[in-house]
Amino acid sequence: MAMVMxxxxxxxxxxxxxxxxxxxxxxxxxxxxxxxSLEKLSETEFQAVAVVKIGPVKAKFKGKVRLSDLDPPNGxxxxxxxxxxxxxxxxGGATVALTPKDGTQLSYHVDAQIGGKLAQLGQRLVNGAAKxxxxxxxxxxxxxxx
Amino acid sequence: MSATGIGATVRRKEDQRFITGKGHxxxxxxxxxxxxxxxxxxxxxxxxxxxxxxxAASKMPGVVAVLTGADLAVDKLGNLICGWMIHSKDGSAMKxxxxxxxxxxxxxxxxxxxAVVIAETLAQxxxxxEKVQVDYEVLPAVADPAQAQSAGxxxxxEVAPKNTIYQxxxxxxxxxxAAFQSAAHVTKLDIVNNRLVxxxxxxxxxxxxxxxxxxxxxxWNTTQNPHVARLVIAAFxxxxxxxxxxxxxxxxxxxxxxxxxxxxxxxxxxWASKRVGRPVKWVAERVESFLSDAxxxxxxxxxxxxxxxxxxxxGLRARTIANLGAYMSTFSSSVPxxxxxxxxxxxxxxxxxxxxxxxxxxxxxxxxxxxGAGRPEATFVVERxxxxxxxxxxxxxxxxxxxxxxxxxxxxxxxxLAYDAGDYNASLKKALELADYxxxxxxxxxxxxxxxxxxxxxxxxxxxxxxxxxxxxxxxGAGVGLWESAEVRVNPTGSVEVLTxxxxxxxxxxxxxxxxxxxxxxxxxxxxxxxHGDTDIVQFGMGTYGSRSGAVGMSAIxxxxxxxxxxxxxxxxxxLEAAEGDIVFKDGKFTVAGTDRSVxxxxxxxxxxxxxxxxxxxxxxxxxxxxxxxxxxxxxxAGCHVCxxxxxxxxxxxxxxxxxxxxxxxxxVNPMIVEGQVHGGITQGVGQALLERAIYDKDGQLVxxxxxxxxxxxxxxVPSFKVGVTVxxxxxxxxGIKGCGEAGAIAAPAAVINxxxxxxxxxxxxxxxxxxxxxxxxxxxxxxxxAAE
Numbered sequence: 001m002a003m004v005m006x007x008x009x010x011x012x013x014x015x016x017x018x019x020x021x022x023x024x025x026x027x028x029x030x031x032x033x034x035x036x037s038l039e040k041l042s043e044t045e046f047q048a049v050a051v052v053k054i055g056p057v058k059a060k061f062k063g064k065v066r067l068s069d070l071d072p073p074n075g076x077x078x079x080x081x082x083x084x085x086x087x088x089x090x091x092g093g094a095t096v097a098l099t100p101k102d103g104t105q106l107s108y109h110v111d112a113q114i115g116g117k118l119a120q121l122g123q124r125l126v127n128g129a130a131k132x133x134x135x136x137x138x139x140x141x142x143x144x145x146x
Numbered sequence: 147m148s149a150t151g152i153g154a155t156v157r158r159k160e161d162q163r164f165i166t167g168k169g170h171x172x173x174x175x176x177x178x179x180x181x182x183x184x185x186x187x188x189x190x191x192x193x194x195x196x197x198x199x200x201x202a203a204s205k206m207p208g209v210v211a212v213l214t215g216a217d218l219a220v221d222k223l224g225n226l227i228c229g230w231m232i233h234s235k236d237g238s239a240m241k242x243x244x245x246x247x248x249x250x251x252x253x254x255x256x257x258x259x260x261a262v263v264i265a266e267t268l269a270q271x272x273x274x275x276e277k278v279q280v281d282y283e284v285l286p287a288v289a290d291p292a293q294a295q296s297a298g299x300x301x302x303x304e305v306a307p308k309n310t311i312y313q314x315x316x317x318x319x320x321x322x323x324a325a326f327q328s329a330a331h332v333t334k335l336d337i338v339n340n341r342l343v344x345x346x347x348x349x350x351x352x353x354x355x356x357x358x359x360x361x362x363x364x365x366w367n368t369t370q371n372p373h374v375a376r377l378v379i380a381a382f383x384x385x386x387x388x389x390x391x392x393x394x395x396x397x398x399x400x401x402x403x404x405x406x407x408x409x410x411x412x413x414x415x416x417w418a419s420k421r422v423g424r425p426v427k428w429v430a431e432r433v434e435s436f437l438s439d440a441x442x443x444x445x446x447x448x449x450x451x452x453x454x455x456x457x458x459x460x461g462l463r464a465r466t467i468a469n470l471g472a473y474m475s476t477f478s479s480s481v482p483x484x485x486x487x488x489x490x491x492x493x494x495x496x497x498x499x500x501x502x503x504x505x506x507x508x509x510x511x512x513x514x515x516x517x518g519a520g521r522p523e524a525t526f527v528v529e530r531x532x533x534x535x536x537x538x539x540x541x542x543x544x545x546x547x548x549x550x551x552x553x554x555x556x557x558x559x560x561x562x563l564a565y566d567a568g569d570y571n572a573s574l575k576k577a578l579e580l581a582d583y584x585x586x587x588x589x590x591x592x593x594x595x596x597x598x599x600x601x602x603x604x605x606x607x608x609x610x611x612x613x614x615x616x617x618x619x620x621x622x623g624a625g626v627g628l629w630e631s632a633e634v635r636v637n638p639t640g641s642v643e644v645l646t647x648x649x650x651x652x653x654x655x656x657x658x659x660x661x662x663x664x665x666x667x668x669x670x671x672x673x674x675x676x677x678h679g680d681t682d683i684v685q686f687g688m689g690t691y692g693s694r695s696g697a698v699g700m701s702a703i704x705x706x707x708x709x710x711x712x713x714x715x716x717x718x719x720x721x722l723e724a725a726e727g728d729i730v731f732k733d734g735k736f737t738v739a740g741t742d743r744s745v746x747x748x749x750x751x752x753x754x755x756x757x758x759x760x761x762x763x764x765x766x767x768x769x770x771x772x773x774x775x776x777x778x779x780x781x782x783x784a785g786c787h788v789c790x791x792x793x794x795x796x797x798x799x800x801x802x803x804x805x806x807x808x809x810x811x812x813x814x815v816n817p818m819i820v821e822g823q824v825h826g827g828i829t830q831g832v833g834q835a836l837l838e839r840a841i842y843d844k845d846g847q848l849v850x851x852x853x854x855x856x857x858x859x860x861x862x863x864v865p866s867f868k869v870g871v872t873v874x875x876x877x878x879x880x881x882g883i884k885g886c887g888e889a890g891a892i893a894a895p896a897a898v899i900n901x902x903x904x905x906x907x908x909x910x911x912x913x914x915x916x917x918x919x920x921x922x923x924x925x926x927x928x929x930x931x932x933a934a935e
Contacts, residue, residue, distance in 0.1 A: 001843045085276045088189040113845065116189025116256065120433060120851020 001119045003092070003126055005110040009138045011103050013145040018104045019073035021145050022096065031140035033133050036060075044068065048080065052133075055125040057117050059087030074098055088116020110134070151665030152881070155818040159671070160656045169397040172351035175366045177425035180353065181210050183415060184271035185428070186261040186278045187437060188253030191287035191509035191846020192300055195252055195280060198261055203277040208270030211422050212278060213414070214261045215250035223247065223417060224384045226408060228474035229625035232312045232483055232505075240312040243303035243507070245473040247383075247410035247417070252285070254302055254472035255509050256848055257437025262414050264422050287509040287846035291469035292446045294506035302472065302507045311470055311505040312479070316487040316561055317463075322500035325461030329452035333535035339523045340913045341444035341469070341840040342833075343856055344516050346651075348399025349430035350409065350439065354416035358423065364392045367412050370401045370649050371689020374626065376681050378408045378476070385416055395679040398651035402830070403515040404439045405651065406691050407476035411438070436851045441840055442516025444469035445482065445523050451531040457541055459550050461498040462490055464527055468505045471512035478514040479505065484562075484622050485520030485610075491559035492528035493570040493606050493784055494550040499560045509846040515691065517830055517891040518609070525607040529896035533603065534909055543900075544578060547606050562622075563610055565782050572872045573786045573808045574606060580868050581788040581806035589790075599793040599924075600803075603900025604786060607893040611885035612697035612781035612878075629776040630694070631686045632702035634663070634710050636769035638755040640748035641673040644706075647687015648699030649678050653823075653887065655695060658815045662700055662881075666707050667747060668734025685772055693783065693885030696815060701879045702775035709771035714750050717769070720760040721745050721753055779878040783889055785809035787828070789897035793905045798921025800836060800902055806868040807893070812876040812884035820886045821869050827890020828867060833859035834891075835898035837914050857914075 011018050021027045025046060029038035034051040041047055044067040051060050061082035069077040079093025092112025099105045114126060150156050163169050200212035226245040233239055249260045261278050265271035286300040293299055294309040302309055326332060353366040363386045369375045372393040380388040398405060411428050419426045430438070449464040468482030487501035532550075536543035551570040558564045578584075586602050593600035613619070616627035633645040642663055648655060660674040678684060690699070711731055718736035719726040728739045737744040750769075753759055757767035790804035807824055814820050837857040841850045850856040875882030895913060902920060903909050908927040911919060 001845070001847050001849050085278075086186065086189075086272075115191075115845065115847050117433065117851075119843075119847040119849055120256075120436065121854070123849045124854060 001114055001123055003110070003112045003114060003130060005127065005130055005134065006108065007134060008105060008107045009142070011106055011142060011145055013103055015073045015098050015100045015104045018098055018106065018145055021141070023067070027144050031137050031144060033136040044070070052084070054118060054129040055121055057087050057121055059084035061090065084116070084118065086117060088114060088118035090114045090118065148665055150661055150671040152661055152813065152815050154661060154816065156657055156661055156671065156816055158654045158657045158819065159660065160654065171348055171397050171399060172353065172366045172368050173429045175353055175396065177353060177355055180425040180427050181264045181266060181422060182268040182271045183418065183426050183428040184263045184268065184275040185259040185411065186263065186275050186280065188249065188256060188258045188260055188282070190253060190282055190284050191256050191289065192285040192302065193253050193282035194285060195249060195260060196283050197281040199279040200261065202279070203263060203274040206270065206274035206277055208266035209274045210264045210266065210424070211418065212261060212263050212274070213248070213418055213421060215246055215248040218246055218248050218417070219250060221417065222384070223413070224382050226410065226413070226473070227378065227382045228476060228479050229378070230477055230480040231623040231625065232314055232479045234312045235315050240479055241303070241306035241310070242474050243305050247413040253282070255511050256846060257434070257511060258472065259410050259414070262418060264418055264426055289508050289510050289842035289844065289846040291444060291467045291506050291508055294508050295504065300509070302509060306507055309507040311474065311507060314483050314503045314505070315501065317500035318498065318560065319500045322461045322463050322498040325498040326450065326452045326463065329460055330455040331453040331535070331539060332450055333531055333538055334450045335530055335534060335909070337447040337449060337527060337530065338912050339443045339445040339447065339526060340834060340838070341513070342442040342516060342838050343436055343840050344402045344404035344439055344442060345435065345858060346400030346402060346404060349432060349435045350405065350411065351429040352412035352415040353425055353427045354412070354419035355425040356420040356423070362390045362392065363416055363420070364394065365412060365416050366394045366396065368398050368405050369393065369395045370398065370405045370651055370691055371687070372649065372679055372681050373647060373687045374689055375408055375412070379413060379416065383413055385413070392680070392682045395649060398649070401651045402517040403442065403519055403691055406689065407440055407514055409438065432853070433851055436856070437848060438511060440475045440512045440514035441471070442513065443523060443834070444513050447527060449527045449531055451535055453535060453539065457539055457546055457549050459494055459496045462496050462531070463500045464490060466501070466503045468503055469508050469510065469513055470505050471508060471510045473512050475512035475514035478512060480624070481515050481520045482523070486524050488561045488563050489521050489524035489608060489610060490528060490561055492525070493547070493552060493608050495552045497560065501561070510842050517827065518888040519692070521609045521888065522831070522892045522895060525605065525892050526896045529605045529607065530899065533900040543604055544574060544583065547574060547604065563780060566779055566877050567874045568782060568784050568810060569872060569874050570606060570784060573784065573810055576870050576872055577786040577788050577806050577808040580808065580870050581790065581804060583788065586790070593792050597795070599795055599905040600791070601793070601901040601903070601905025602788065602790045603897045603902070603904055604788055605893045605897035605900065606786045607889070608782055608784040609693070609888060609892050610780040611693035611783055611888070612777050613692035613694050614780055615778055616776050626688065627776070628688055629774050630688055630698040630702040631772065631774045632699070632706045633685050633770065633772040634703065634706040636710060636751050636754070638752050640669060640751040642667065642669065643675045643677055644703055645677045645684045646699055646703065647684055647689065648695040649687070649690045651690065653690065653695060654816070654819045658696070658819060659700060659703060661815055662703055663707065669747060693887040696883040697781045697876065697879050697885050698775060698777050700881055700883065701777070702773050704880045705773035705775050706771045709773060710769060713769055713771065714754065716765055717754045717760070718745055718750050720765070721749065777878060781812065781876045781878065781884040783809065783811050783884040783886060785889065785893065787893040787897045789901040791898070791901040791905055793902065793920060795924050798917035798919070798924065800915060800917070800920055802832065802865050802898070804868070805865050806870070807890065808870040808872060809886065809889055810872045810874055810884070811886040811889070812873065813882040814871065815883065823886045824869055824890050825867055827888060828894045829859050829864050830891045831894020832864055832898060835895040835913050835915060836863065837916070839914050
C-alpha cells in the first residue's frame, strides 16, 4: 500500500549547518527513532538497521539508504528499501528542500510503499506512526542543529 | 411425533461440552514429542524466489529443521489440485497451474508459504522464521479480476495466457439474444459481488504424525470432510496410500466452506513429520487465516433481464468474471459455473437464459466455496434485476415476482436444473403478511417525519442443495461421487452408534441425527451416539457442505435403519416363533400382527448377539448395517426474505429495523436448530451487504488483514428476526428434507441492497453499503436531481 506525507519544520540554524548535519551519518543515526546502526558505505550510501514498531507489529528493518539529487545546500532525495522479515517490507523516500528563512525552513515530501504484515495490520496506523516518527526525528534534529 | 423425534425442538446434545469448555479441537491435541511449525510467507504478491538462505535460522535455539519447496521437490510430492473439471466454450480444458505446498520458483500471493521452520517450541519456530532470508525478485502483480485479462496485466502462470482459467458458457445464446431483441423492456445492472473472508471462529490447524514402525501417517485436521482430505492427500499429493493415512477431524469450530479444501499447511505438517521423525503441529494465527484461508465470492458481473409488455420475463443474460485467486483451490472451478449459472432462473419461469463466465487468476489468496457458494451470487443477480425492473416498470416488486413465479412442478429450467417441488406464492404471501408489507407506506411516512429514509426490499431466493446425484455431478466435471454413507451399529444392550460420513462443525448432527434414530427405533435419544470425523472409525464419507447433511447424510442413515429393521425382524421372528412376514415393528416393540405377543427392542438387540435362539446357518449373528445413499436429484430450498431499513441521510448509517424470513426447507428435523441456521445465515449475508470486504490494493497487498479493518457483523447489526416456514416436502429423499444451512446467506444480501436502494432512490450502491457509501450515494442522487431541476 502507498503512503504519502508532507511537512515543514522550522530549524534554528543557518542553511549550511543544516545541510552538513543532514549529510552526517552520526547525526542521522542519533535522530532516526529506533536506529541501531547507520554505516557509511560511500558518500551517498548507508547501510541501516532500525527497529520500528507500528501497532502490533515490531520489527528490525535492514536496508540500504541512498542520497540522490544532491543540490547543496538546497536539498536532496533520501530513499531506501527496508526488509523487516516476516513483518514485511518498506520502500520509498523523502524529498527534502531547505529554504533560508528565520534560520532554515525544511520541507519534506515522503512517498513510500509498504507490504506484508505491516500492510495487513498496520494500514490504519501507518500514517499516524510515520507522522510520529517524523516528529520524533525532527525534534531530535532540532536539538542536533541548535 | 415423539418428544425427541423428527420435528421436535430438542436441545442440542453437543452444547453441554461446548458451553462448558469441554470441546476437543485440533489445537487441543498434543502428541508426545511434538514439534511446532511456523510458516515463512511471502510479503509480496508476486515475486520470483531467487534463493532461500536458512543458515542463520537453522542455528537458532530449538530449531529442528527448516524446509523449503526444494525439499518438497526432492521428495517428489504432488501438487494440490482442483477436483472439478470445467471446459471452455472452445472445448479446451481449464488451465490448472501447478500448486506446490511450498512455493518453489515464485510466490503468487501475499501469504504464499515459501518455507517452514520446525522447532521445539512455537516461540522458537517464530523467532527462527524471522531469520530465514528469502531473496525475492519482485514482479508486477494484478489483484483486480476485472483487470486480470487486460493486455498489460502481469502474467501469473505460464499455462494460463491472459490469466484466463476458462471461458465457460451455459444456455442458448442465440435464443436468448433473440428474446432480448423482441423485448418490450430490458433492465441492465453492473454488479460487483464483494470478496469475503470466511472467518470461522476456530482457525485452521493440523498435526501430522508419522509412525516409522508401521509406515502409517495420522493427520489431525480442521476439515469438513476427512475422507476427501485422505483421498486427495493419498492419490494426488502421494504422501501415503489411503490405507496408511488416517485423518481425524475432532470438534471443528465452524467452516462455512473454508474447511472443505485441502491446504498446503496440513500437507506440509504431515510431510515434515516424516522428515523430522516427530509429530509436527501448526495452528493458524488470525492473520494467517486472512492470508491463507480460501476467500469467497469476488465476481464482476454485467446482467440483463428482458420483459414483454405484460411484465413477463422473456430472457436473462449475464457475463461474469470470477476471481479464483493465485491457484485453483479444491472445488473452486465449480463455484462460479455449476453452482452459479444453474441458479439464474431463480423462482421464475424464464424461457431463455445465457451466461458466460471467465475465471481468472490474480495475485490473491485462492477463492473457493463460502456459505452458499455461487448461489448467493446468482440470487443477487436475479433478485436485484427483478427489483430494479419493478421500479423501472412501476410495478409493485411483489406483484412482478408473483407474475413470473413457477407454479407447475417438476419444472425444467433452461440451465440444467429440474425443480421438483415448491410453492413460491405461499412463502411470498406469508412473508408479506409477517412483514406487514401493506403497512410499509405508513411506516415510511413516520420515518420521514423523523428525518429518516425508510426502504423495503424483497429477496425470493432459491438454491440447489443436497449435493448431488453422483452421475449428474460426474457428467458436469466432478472428480468425486457425492453420495453419503452411514453405519448403524446396534449394541447388545440396545443402544446405538451411528457412524456417519457427514461432519458436524456447528450444525448439531449429534442431536438431529439422533432424533431420527430415536423416532425410528423408539429408543431414548440419550441411547444414541453419533460418531464422525475419523477415517479409521467411520467407513466412508463425503463430508458436510452444500446443505447436504440432512438431505443426503440422514437419508443414508434411513437406508441403514431400513436394513437394521429388516434384520431385527428376522431375530424377532425366532424369539416370537412367528413368521418373519407377520412381525410388525412399532414404538420400539416387535409384535406378531393381530396378537398381543411382542418383544421389546432391547431383547431383540441382545438376542441378535447372544444368538441362542437361532442357528448361525439360518441367520448371521449381530445387528449392524451399512449403506451408501446417492441422491436422485438436487434439493431446492426456497423462500422469501423481507428486509426493512431506516437510513439517516446525514450520516449514511443504515439500521435494519425489520427482517422477515419465510423459508421452505421441506420437513424440519429440529425447528430450533433450523431457526439458528437461518439467524446465522442472514447475519453472514448482512455482513456481506453492509460491512465486509476483503480489499487488495493494486500491488496485491491485503489491506484488510485483521479485524481492525475487516468488519464482521455483530449482534447489534441485526434486528430480532421474524422467522416463518412453509413446507413442501422434498420428493427426492425419504425424509422430505431440503436443507437449510446456507439459505440465509443466499437470501440476505439482495434483500438488504433492495431495501437500501428503495430508501435512497438510487441503484448506484455497491456492497458493502457502509455509511460512507450510502451517504455518497445520497449526495450523488441529490446532485443529479438538482442538476435536472
